[in-house]
Amino acid sequence: xxxxxxxxxxxxxxxxxxxxxxRADEVAGSLEQAYQSSLIGSIRDNDYRLSHGRLKVRLAxxxxxxxxxxxxxxxxxxxxxxxxxxxxxxxxxxxxxPSVNDHLREMNVEFIAVxxxxxxxxxxxxxxxxxxxxxxxxxxxxxxxxxxxxxxxxTTCPWVSKVWNTVEKHKKHTCxxxxxxxxxxxxxxxxxxxxxxxxVVLDLKEAQMVADYIxxxxxxxxxxxxxxxxxxQGFDPDRDLERLGVANQTTMLKSETEEIGRLFERTMxxxxxxxxxxxxxxxxxxxxxxTQERQDAMFSLVDEPLDLMVVIGGYNSSNTTHLQEIxxxxxxxxxxxxxxxxIGADNSIEHKPLDEEEELRREDNFLPSGPVTVGITSGASTxxxxxxxxxxxxxxxxxx
Ligand code: SF4
Numbered sequence: 316x317x318x319x320x321x322x323x324x325x326x327x328x329x330x331x332x333x334x335x336x337x338r339a340d341e342v343a344g345s346l347e348q349a350y351q352s353s354l355i356g357s358i359r360d361n362d363y364r365l366s367h368g369r370l371k372v373r374l375a376x377x378x379x380x381x382x383x384x385x386x387x388x389x390x391x392x393x394x395x396x397x398x399x400x401x402x403x404x405x406x407x408x409x410x411x412x413p414s415v416n417d418h419l420r421e422m423n424v425e426f427i428a429v430x431x432x433x434x435x436x437x438x439x440x441x442x443x444x445x446x447x448x449x450x451x452x453x454x455x456x457x458x459x460x461x462x463x464x465x466x467x468x469x470t471t472c473p474w475v476s477k478v479w480n481t482v483e484k485h486k487k488h489t490c491x492x493x494x495x496x497x498x499x500x501x502x503x504x505x506x507x508x509x510x511x512x513x514x515v516v517l518d519l520k521e522a523q524m525v526a527d528y529i530x531x532x533x534x535x536x537x538x539x540x541x542x543x544x545x546x547x548q549g550f551d552p553d554r555d556l557e558r559l560g561v562a563n564q565t566t567m568l569k570s571e572t573e574e575i576g577r578l579f580e581r582t583m584x585x586x587x588x589x590x591x592x593x594x595x596x597x598x599x600x601x602x603x604x605x606t607q608e609r610q611d612a613m614f615s616l617v618d619e620p621l622d623l624m625v626v627i628g629g630y631n632s633s634n635t636t637h638l639q640e641i642x643x644x645x646x647x648x649x650x651x652x653x654x655x656x657x658i659g660a661d662n663s664i665e666h667k668p669l670d671e672e673e674e675l676r677r678e679d680n681f682l683p684s685g686p687v688t689v690g691i692t693s694g695a696s697t698x699x700x701x702x703x704x705x706x707x708x709x710x711x712x713x714x715x
Contacts, residue, residue, distance in 0.1 A: 316454065316458070318454045318483070318508070318509050319483050321454060321457075321458060322454070322457075322479075322509075325457060325461055325467070328461065328467075330461070330464070330465065330466045330467060331461075331466075331467045331469065332466070332467070332468050332469065333468075333469040333470075333471070335386075335389070335390050335393050336393045336394070336396070336397040338393040338396050338397060339389060339393070341393070341396055342389060342392035342393055342396060345392060346388065346389060346392060349418055349698070349700065350380070350388070350415075350698035350699060350700050351698070351699055351700060352698075352699040352700045352702065352703035354703045354706065354707075355374075355379075355699040355702055355703050355706075356699075358372070358374055358706075359374070363375070363376050365706065367710050367713060368713055368714065369685060369686045369687060369713055370682075370687055370689065370709060370710060370713035371686070371687070371688040371689070372688075372689050372691060372706055372709065373616065373619060373621065373688060373689070373690050373691070374690075374691050374692070374702075375609070375612040375613055375615075375616045375690070375691070375692035376612045376615065376616075377605075377608040377609050377611070377612035378609060378612065378691075378692045378693045378697075378702070379693045379694075379695070379697050379698065379699055379702060380695065380696070380697065380698060380699070381603075381605030381606075381609075381695040382605065383449055383472030383473070383474060383475075383603070383605065383695070384410045384449055384472075384695055384696050386449075386470065386472070387409055387410060387448065387449035387470035387471075387472065388409060388410065388415060390446070390468060390470045391405070391409050391419060391424065391446055391468075391470065392422075394444060394446055394468045395422050395423075395424065398444045398466070401442065401443065401444045401466075402425070402440070402443045402444065403423065403424045403425065403443070403444045403445075403446065404424070404425050404426070404427055404438075404439055404443060404444070404445045404446065405419065405424055405425070405426055405427070405445070405446040405447075405448060406427050406434065406445060406446070406447055406448060406452045406456055406460075407426070407427070407448045407450075407452070407501050408426070408448060408629075408631075409446065409448045409449060409470065410448065410449050410450075410629075410632075410695075410696035411628065411629030411631050411632035411633075411635075411694070411696045412628070412629050412632070412653075412694075412696040412697055412698070412701070413629060413653055413654060414654065414698065414700075414701055415696065415698065424446070425438075427439070432499075434456070436456075436459060436460075436463075439460070439463060439465060440463070440465075441463055441464035441465070442464060442465070442466070443465050443466070444465065444466045444468060445460050445465045445466070445467055445468070446468045446470060447467065447468070447469045447470060447471055448470060448471075448501070449470055449471065449472045449475070449696075450471070450472070450475055450500075450501050450502035450505065450565075451471040451472075451475045451476075451479070451501070451502060451505035451506075452471070452501075452505055453504055453505050453508035454505075454508045454509055455508060471505075472565070472603070474565050474601075474603035474604075474605075475502060475505070475506075475565055477601060478506050478562050478563065478564075478565060478601045479505070479506060479509045481560070481562045481599045481601050482494070482506060482507075482509050482510040482511075482513070482560075482562050483509060484560070484597070484599070485510065485511065485560035485562070485597060486510065486511035486512075488558070488560070488597060489511075489558060490558040490559055490560040490597050491511075491512040491513060491514060491555045491556060491558065491559055491560070492507075492510040492511070492512070492513040492514075492559075492560050492561075492562050493513075493514055493516060493522070493525070493559055493560070493561050493562070493575070493579060494506055494507060494510065494513055494514070494515045494516070494562050494563065494564070495515075495516055495517075495522070495561065495562070495563040495564065495567050495571070495572045495575050496515055496517075496563060496564030496567060497515075497517060497564065497633060498515045498517070498544060498545045500564055500633055502564050502565065502566070502633075503515060503564045506562065506564070507547070510547065510562075511547070512547045512550060512555050513546065513547045513550075514542060514545060514546045514547075514550065514555075514556075515542075515545040515546070516545070516575065518571060519571055519574055519575060519578070521541075521542075522575045522578055522579070523578065524538070524541065525538075525552075525556065525579075526578050526579065526581075526582040528552055528556065529556050529582050529583075529586060530582060530585060530586060533552075535552060535553070538552050539552070557595065558594065558595050558596075558597075559579055559583065559595065559596055559597070560596070560597035560598070560599070561575060561576045561579055561597075561598060561599070562599065562601050563575075563601050563602065564633060565601065565602065565603040565606055566603070566606050566632075566633040566634035566637065566695070567602075567606075567633065567637065568610065568637045568640065568641075569602045569606065569607050569610050570610075572601075572602055573602075576598055579596060580592070580596055580598065583595040583596040584596075605695050606634050606637075606695065609634065609638060609692070609694070609695060610637065610638070610641065612692070613638050613641045613642070613692055614641060616690050616692065617641060617642055617645045617647055617690070619688075619690070620688065621647055621688050621689070621690040622648070622683060622687045622688050622689065623647065623648040623649065623650070623682075623683075623687070623689055623690070624642045624647050624648070624649035624650070624689070624690040624691070624692070625649075625650050625652060625689060625690070625691050625705060625709075626638050626639045626642060626649060626650065626651045626652075626691075626692055626693070626694075627651075627652055627653070627691070627692070627693040627694070627697050627701060627702055627705055628651070628653065628693055628694025628695075628696060628697045629653050629694070629696060629697075630651070630653050630667045632694045632695075632696055632697075634694045634695050634696075635651065635693070635694030635695075635696075635697070636651070636669070638692050638694060639651040639669060640669060642690075643669055647690070650664050650666040650678075650681070651666055651667045651668075651669075652664065652665070652666050652667070652705070653667070654701065655701060655704035655705045655707075655708055658681065658705065658708040658709070658712070659681075660708075660711070660712075661679075662679065662680060662681050662682055662712055662715070663677055663678065663679050663681060664677070664678050664681040665677045666678070681712070682709065682712045682713065687713070689709055691705065691706065
């Protein structure tokens with residue numbers, strides 16, 4: 316499919332909207348009530364610090380809702396106002412945050428069911444309204460919804476669209492897109508649907524395997540076994556690794572994406588020499604500002620003396636997981652939780668360990684006795700209201 320041409324024709328359809336409905340004022344009150352927090356506002360004004368008895372809280376200087384998420388959530392609220400009687404669907408969680416998704420359910424926005432990783436669009440009818448979430452949707456999903464006669468409200472973050480444009484450029488230059496991301500993450504699924512030939516690498520270790528292969532130090536069978544589910548159909552490492560471009564899932568660890576970009580640049584330089592490098596390697600910066608700011612703020616925060624960290628965000632939120640990785644890499648006792656209720660009144664905590672396969676882990680004696688400094692940050696899809704509730708629980712525990 317000519318994805319570029321499809322996207323252009325979709326953008327001209329009168330059943331497609333990616334700019335909202337001009338009803339921002341009508342939804343501002345509901346958004347403020349549901350997601351904003353005066354406590355967090357006053358902590359921000361107090362140099363991101365709060366002292367309460369023996370408890371000190373230190374907030375990261377950039378955390379929580381990014382503008383792309385704010386925009387997507389506001390568009391979803393506007394959609395309900397604009398279509399008060401129509402059936403409204405969303406192809407996935409609008410963002411990776413349970414409280415936001417619950418609010419949408421309360422507004423009668425239905426989520427497309429997923430059965431064993433496959434979405435079931437059978438309930439969606441002509442004339443229904445379908446919202447595409449902040450991290451986008453695959454081109455095949457857009458095509459299906461368009462052909463079915465749905466109204467599409469596209470809240471895809473412009474940063475994500477920028478990555479899609481990047482992989483379109485790779486395709487135009489007959490380059491293979493090396494996508495730094497999680498192969499099953501919705502954003503990476505969407506990005507790869509716009510790519511031509513692609514290979515998804517999770518981290519520097521996987522990227523190094525690819526670089527080794529390019530330099531003739533790999534085994535074809537082992538390579539194909541490793542990347543069987545992470546490449547475009549018919550991918551051939553002997554044919555498709557001669558011209559590369561790098562793109563990423565916007566919420567990956569910035570330093571790692573940069574390292575991967577440099578690795579492939581060096582690799583192609585070694586293989587083809589400086590005169591031909593530009594024919595074999597295309598670099599674009601596709602790391603979003605918000606992700607970068609939150610990661611930078613986290614690196615500053617973990618340099619301070621902290622007794623523990625609480626990292627708040629959905630368990631499937633990639634940018635939140637990366638914030639937790641930063642704390643763990645510094646040896647800080649850090650807990651990733653998705654809702655305030657994970658902190659129990661009995662001073663226990665139920666949290667998600669970094670290992671994806673591991674279930675939630677419960678720990679007692681969460682808040683130590685005596686003076687304690689807690690660092691707090693939250694992922695780009697976490698409203699301030701949720702952070703406020705976490706701090707209130709910490710305050711309550713510190714008073715026991
Ligand atoms: S984290 Fe970045 S790419 Fe993702 S929604 Fe926010 S601004 Fe957009």
